[in-house]
Amino acid sequence: MNRRLVMALAGLALLAAPFRAACAEALETPAREAVLIDLSTDTVLFEKNADAPMVPSSMTKLMTIYLLFDKLAKGAIKMEDELPVSERAWRMGGSKMFVHVGDRVKVSDLLRGIIVQSGNDACIVVAEGLSSTEEAFAAQMTARGKDMGLKSSTFRNASGWPDPQHRMTARDLALLGERLILDFPQYYPLFAERSFKYNNIEQANRDPLLGVVPGADGLKTGHTDEGGYGLVGSAIRDGRRLLLVVNGLTSMRERAQESARILEWGFREFQTYTMAKKGETLAEARVWQGDEDTVPLTVAQDARVTLRRVARATMVVKVVYDGPVPAPIKAGDQIARLEITAPDMPAISLPLVAGRDVERQGFVGRIFTSLRYLVAGDAS
Structure with missing residues (x-):
């Protein structure tokens, strides 16, 4: 019958459906890994090696930020709370917030030190303050990531410092970026802050899209010798939000130009219809x-x-x-x-x-x- x-x-x-691909004319990019998603419908507009394990560099810090946002949202910690600076945090190399050993730093300052200044030292302060050791915090990052659906992410530290077992994928980074935007709208505007001054040292936000690409409001850059130059970026126009992940680019200039070009392509070539x-x-x-x-x-x-x-x-x-x-x-x-x-x-x-x-x-x-x-x- x-x-x-x-x-x-x-x-x-x-x-x-979530993360459905919407094919278009071929887009060429020198990025080694890339994915562009329209978050209004969770549609993948473009991807390249999106599921390949890669070095996430400082884009790792988005997971550190997520766990800190989560603690704040649940009331387990407050913005005015202060966390101590260990000698290990003070000695940490790479990009820095320039905390001093023995100081106690407000959570609100540490967040900006991570988001705006990409401070590796600030990441260690947060990791040790929330989990006693950075190693324990990294294990928590990995476990929470699995619960969130970051299927290919393994964290060994809170900052993205080079480690052969520290890996993510572009798709996992995109999902993490989406969760930050959707789960914590009360804190997300921090990503759009253009500069932050701490200990009389003012640093500009490293995000090259802010003030350049209309609607851009986050999230995080990254760079290591092995990973190359990468970015998790987002922009919103007329209620339509795109989220981009690129990695493996050869310079800051190429990262800035390629990120802007891909986002503009996504807004220009696609439309969301109700x-x-x-x-x-x-x-x-x-x-x-x-x-x-x-x-x-x-x-x-x-x-x-x-x-x-x-x-x-x-x-x-x-x-x-x-x-x-x-x-x-x-x-x-x-x-x-x-x-x-x-x-x-x-x-x-x-x-x-x-x-x-x-x-x-x-x-x-x-x-x-x-x-x-x-x-x-x-x-x-």
Whole structure:
């Protein structure tokens, strides 16, 4: 009795599943690893070696910041709390906040020392203050990362200091950046601060996108000899946020130019379309042995999709379900799917749900429906 029923719909596009790829004309980049995601629909606009283990350098600090933000949000620590500076933290090389051994530094200053000044010393102060040792804190970073879905991330320190076992992927960094933006909107504006002064030493934010790319507001740069120059960056325009990860570039200048170019490409080539509202009926599905012949099909939430601008005119949208759908049916039951296809993009398949309850027919009604189907082939 069940048949695969297809209904073509004109001019519709709906919400892409998380981290769905939206193919476009080939984008070339000298970055060794890269991924660009539209966070409004969690659509991957571009990727290159996004799942390859890589040296994250100071982009590691985003995980340190995440754990500190989490402590703040839960009330386990406060901005005005002070953490002690050990000799190990004071002696730490690389980029520095310039804390002094024996000092006690406010958490609010340490955050800016990490976010704005990329201070390796500040990372150790935080790690030792929250977990006694940096090694214990790194183990906590790894465990929490696994819980968050950072499947390929292993941390050996809080700063991204070179270690052969300290690795992340561009995709993991993108997910971490997204979590920082979504989980801690109250703290995220810290990433857009342009400079910070501590111990009479003022340093500018290393993010080359701030003040250059419209809407740019974070997140973190990184550099080591092995990793090259990298960046986790984000920008928002007209409610649409893009998140970029690049790594393996050869200079600060190339990092700045390539990051800006890829973000501009993403905003220019793609658009997010809202095509159906929650509860809006898109089609009717036939019902088998129900007290109504059809049931409306709708979406459980506002439906959006990110597509190449040129793809929208050529896309084909179909409602597909195995039908007639047997009663009883409850509102919200997933009974169909929407399939969207267009040239040069992967097919999108999205759930459609019943818009209302449909009760099963009584005994006599079911008999007449079955007889009608046997005689005329009408399964409604």
